[in-house]
Amino acid sequence: MASQTILELKNIVKAFPGVKALNNVCFSLFQGEVHALVGANGAGKTTLVRIITRELKEDEGKIYFLGKNLKKADVKEARKLGIGIVEQEINLVPFFSVAENILLGGLSSKLLFVEKKDLLKKASELLRKTGKDIDARKKVEELSPSEQVYVALARALSVNPKLLILDEPTARMGLVDTEILFQTLSNLKRQGVSIIYISHRLEEIYKIADRVTVLRNGENVLTASISEITPGDIVKAILGRKQEEHLVKKQEVPAVGKTHPLLTVRNLSGERFKDVSFQLYPGEVVGLVGMVGAGKTELLNAIIGREKRLSGEVFIEGRKIMSPYQAVKAGIGIVPEDRKVEGIVENASVCENITLPTIENFQRFGLIKFTRERKHCFKAIERFNIQTPSPRQKIKFLSGGNQQKVIVSRWFLSNMKVLICDEASQGMDVGAKFEIYNFIKQFARNGGAVLYSTSDIPEALRVCDRLLVMYNGRIVKRYDSLEEADLNEIMLYAMGGKGGNR
Amino acid sequence: MLRKMAAYSILLATLIIAIMFAIANPKFVSWENFCTIFKHGAILSIISIGLTIVMTAGEIDFSYGGTIGLVGALFAGMLKKGYPPGVTFPVLLILSTFFGFLNGILTSYVKLLSFMTTVATMFIAMGLERAYSSGLTCWITNEKLLSIVRGNILGFPNLGWIALIVFLIFFAMVQFSRVGYYFRAIGGNKKAAIEVGINISRYKTIAFMLAGFLYGLAGLLEPLRVSGAIAYSGQNYLLPALTSVFLGTTMFFPGQYNIPGTFVGAFIMVMLMNGLTLSGVPFYFTPLLQGILLVVAVVIASDRRIKQIKF
Numbered sequence: 001m002a003s004q005t006i007l008e009l010k011n012i013v014k015a016f017p018g019v020k021a022l023n024n025v026c027f028s029l030f031q032g033e034v035h036a037l038v039g040a041n042g043a044g045k046t047t048l049v050r051i052i053t054r055e056l057k058e059d060e061g062k063i064y065f066l067g068k069n070l071k072k073a074d075v076k077e078a079r080k081l082g083i084g085i086v087e088q089e090i091n092l093v094p095f096f097s098v099a100e101n102i103l104l105g106g107l108s109s110k111l112l113f114v115e116k117k118d119l120l121k122k123a124s125e126l127l128r129k130t131g132k133d134i135d136a137r138k139k140v141e142e143l144s145p146s147e148q149v150y151v152a153l154a155r156a157l158s159v160n161p162k163l164l165i166l167d168e169p170t171a172r173m174g175l176v177d178t179e180i181l182f183q184t185l186s187n188l189k190r191q192g193v194s195i196i197y198i199s200h201r202l203e204e205i206y207k208i209a210d211r212v213t214v215l216r217n218g219e220n221v222l223t224a225s226i227s228e229i230t231p232g233d234i235v236k237a238i239l240g241r242k243q244e245e246h247l248v249k250k251q252e253v254p255a256v257g258k259t260h261p262l263l264t265v266r267n268l269s270g271e272r273f274k275d276v277s278f279q280l281y282p283g284e285v286v287g288l289v290g291m292v293g294a295g296k297t298e299l300l301n302a303i304i305g306r307e308k309r310l311s312g313e314v315f316i317e318g319r320k321i322m323s324p325y326q327a328v329k330a331g332i333g334i335v336p337e338d339r340k341v342e343g344i345v346e347n348a349s350v351c352e353n354i355t356l357p358t359i360e361n362f363q364r365f366g367l368i369k370f371t372r373e374r375k376h377c378f379k380a381i382e383r384f385n386i387q388t389p390s391p392r393q394k395i396k397f398l399s400g401g402n403q404q405k406v407i408v409s410r411w412f413l414s415n416m417k418v419l420i421c422d423e424a425s426q427g428m429d430v431g432a433k434f435e436i437y438n439f440i441k442q443f444a445r446n447g448g449a450v451l452y453s454t455s456d457i458p459e460a461l462r463v464c465d466r467l468l469v470m471y472n473g474r475i476v477k478r479y480d481s482l483e484e485a486d487l488n489e490i491m492l493y494a495m496g497g498k499g500g501n502r
Numbered sequence: 503m504l505r506k507m508a509a510y511s512i513l514l515a516t517l518i519i520a521i522m523f524a525i526a527n528p529k530f531v532s533w534e535n536f537c538t539i540f541k542h543g544a545i546l547s548i549i550s551i552g553l554t555i556v557m558t559a560g561e562i563d564f565s566y567g568g569t570i571g572l573v574g575a576l577f578a579g580m581l582k583k584g585y586p587p588g589v590t591f592p593v594l595l596i597l598s599t600f601f602g603f604l605n606g607i608l609t610s611y612v613k614l615l616s617f618m619t620t621v622a623t624m625f626i627a628m629g630l631e632r633a634y635s636s637g638l639t640c641w642i643t644n645e646k647l648l649s650i651v652r653g654n655i656l657g658f659p660n661l662g663w664i665a666l667i668v669f670l671i672f673f674a675m676v677q678f679s680r681v682g683y684y685f686r687a688i689g690g691n692k693k694a695a696i697e698v699g700i701n702i703s704r705y706k707t708i709a710f711m712l713a714g715f716l717y718g719l720a721g722l723l724e725p726l727r728v729s730g731a732i733a734y735s736g737q738n739y740l741l742p743a744l745t746s747v748f749l750g751t752t753m754f755f756p757g758q759y760n761i762p763g764t765f766v767g768a769f770i771m772v773m774l775m776n777g778l779t780l781s782g783v784p785f786y787f788t789p790l791l792q793g794i795l796l797v798v799a800v801v802i803a804s805d806r807r808i809k810q811i812k813f
Contacts, residue, residue, distance in 0.1 A: 076699045091697055093690035095758050104687055105698030113678045
């Protein structure tokens with residue numbers, strides 16, 4: 001293997017307000033190698049990649065590409081030097097042709113007019129390099145999601161990259177397309193292109209990577225040759241010391257009435273998940289764990305009727321759920337993934353946010369009885385320990401953790417029976433996290449049921465009574481009790497390292 | 503197939519309505535009336551083309567409601583004071599382009615919403631016009647200029663020729679030039695444009711400036727068409743121009759703002775109004791009908807996944 005180093009990162013430090021995203025990270029890349037970059041959510045993978053593409057500037061440390069110091073380089077210069085990227089979120093202009101999208105950054109024109117013939121020729125050539133047969137004249141909006149990844153790849157190849165970064169390119173691909181992509185990547189590798197490959201899927205990493213680097217909490221905890229390391233080692237590195245922490249104290253066995261399920265999901269299929277069935281009984285917290293891109297959020301949205309279902313049914317106590325409105329009416333409470341976008345009304349007060357879904361209970365003749373609403377809010381603020389100077393405070397001035405508590409609190413005192421949480425503790429400090437865990441458990445012990453979706457597996461072990469492990473749109477493993485559940489094993493399932501047949 | 507038909511439903515409907523007009527009043531299908539429609543539609547089409555450029559780049563622009571009147575008033579006033587047209591034309595075109603520049607800076611660099619920004623600049627221009635003209639009509643007596651604008655070449659009105667030339671230039675620019683690609687890329691997917699290294703702030707500003715230039719041109723032609731600068735003449739174009747653009751999204755490049763669609767859309771608008779007048783419908787029905795037309799166009803357009811502009 002060629003061992004000339006083309007990229008060298010030395011002691012990179014990058015901090016965002018409140019978090020150290022990268023702490024003294026060293027990273028090197030040889031010419032012609034495929035280097036897998038793995039790590040849990042928020043471990044710093046994206047930040048690291050953005051520093052390499054110069055979208056972000058490091059606070060400290062040095063970065064050399066082909067012997068050149070990139071300290072002052074910007075995105076444009078990085079592109080010119082040969083750093084190409086296929087981002088996780090594919091951004092293309094829908095009504096442009098494939099060719100126009102691929103070469104948008106470097107349109108050549110003659111007498112002010114863009115040369116279309118030339119465009120088509122160049123684009124077709126780049127597409128051929130991707131190994132996927134796509135008509136360059138087609139409009140992008142007519143392409144499948146997986147084909148769009150190839151267009152983005154061709155676009156990345158248009159800069160003649162010496163370094164190609166792929167951020168979970170297979171998340172939206174089928175088996176055949178993944179195979180084509182791997183073929184293409186090994187071709188590129190043979191031509192001396194170095195590749196940084198971000199993925200949550202162990203089987204892929206073992207298939208194509210030469211080396212692997214694991215990031216945890218912004219630190220490089222492992223760099224090793226893939227032939228010298230087992231999947232178990234990688235998982236251990238990703239999870240770190242957390243293993244011991246989680247050792248769950250024998251929990252009080254919940255009084256779960258296994259006779260009448262509150263929530264029934266039957267053979268639910270969508271675009272990103274397939275044939276999911278499970279039931280939620282009163283008194284239990286069920287974890288839905290899986291890596292980002294496993295299809296959890298899509299599944300949850302389909303359960304509440306917000307996302308398109310291809311087949312399958314959802315019932316709350318025998319009532320069929322087709323829309324979010326019906327879901328809430330039937331007693332589903334939702335704590336969404338992105339609270340800024342989906343959860344809170346930023347400019348409304350804490351009080352208004354608390355009573356948002358239950359405001360009907362406080363009105364008479366169509367007018368809101370503010371004293372009652374206020375009383376209720378005081379109760380909620382006290383019970384959920386929401387740190388706010390007053391119920392009239394605008395919610396946007398609260399910390400993330402307290403905002404989340406408001407969202408959770410709003411569902412209590414409604415007729416809610418089932419709480420659906422999606423990454424409920426994301427971006428919260430430890431104290432607030434534990435408070436949320438306690439509310440969730442309490443709620444279940446009082447006869448509710450919780451579906452707790454998270455990519456943080458140790459957290460799931462702490463909160464949940466049983467687990468559903470999701471990988472690539474399917475439930476690949478069920479743990480009916482957590483007593484014999486092993487953190488590493490769960491992680492292996494979630495990363496497709498075990499039983500991960502698609 | 504059904505989609506294609508829906509895309510051209512506006513053209514089809516126009517044809518049917520045109521036949522009805524022709525039955526109601528045979529004068530409707532005469533060369534004279536054709537020329538009249540072109541005379542009336544020329545200025546609207548120029549404004550609408552300007553607006554289309556901005557909307558292609560993912561923004562909205564209402565400033566023409568003010569700048570057209572301002573340019574017109576200044577133009578008539580300067581002619582009266584004896585400035586030669588060779589001075590007034592470039593000066594006022596620069597002024598209106600500057601208004602576009604202002605819109606561009608405020609939206610791309612100060613990062614204001616283009617909706618609010620351009621409504622504000624519209625009122626600023628309107629206020630300046632009111633301050634200058636005191637709301638009075640200023641007549642133009644320069645017969646030479648008037649005759650140029652009102653004249654014909656090859657039996658076709660000069661205003662129509664001007665509109666055609668503007669159309670051809672800006673159609674080529676938006677559809678085939680690099681700048682045009684950038685505009686459409688920015689409007690189509692801003693993130694994609696940023697990722698490939700397009701300076702979106704700069705190109706948005708350029709789009710606003712091109713639009714400003716065209717509004718200025720319209721502002722110069724309008725008083726020459728009616729022999730004088732009538733107060734607030736820009737406002738009368740607010741609704742028709744917007745409607746033309748949305749009518750345009752149903753044609754040629756369905757689902758996208760596009761210059762040929764807008765151009766045809768503008769003349770469809772004028773033809774409908776002209777036909778209604780010839781059929782004896784009172785003029786005060788005009789805004790009502792235009793408003794309805796706008797809603798119909800937007801409904802058809804939104805069905806074609808136009809999500810470029812968020813109000």
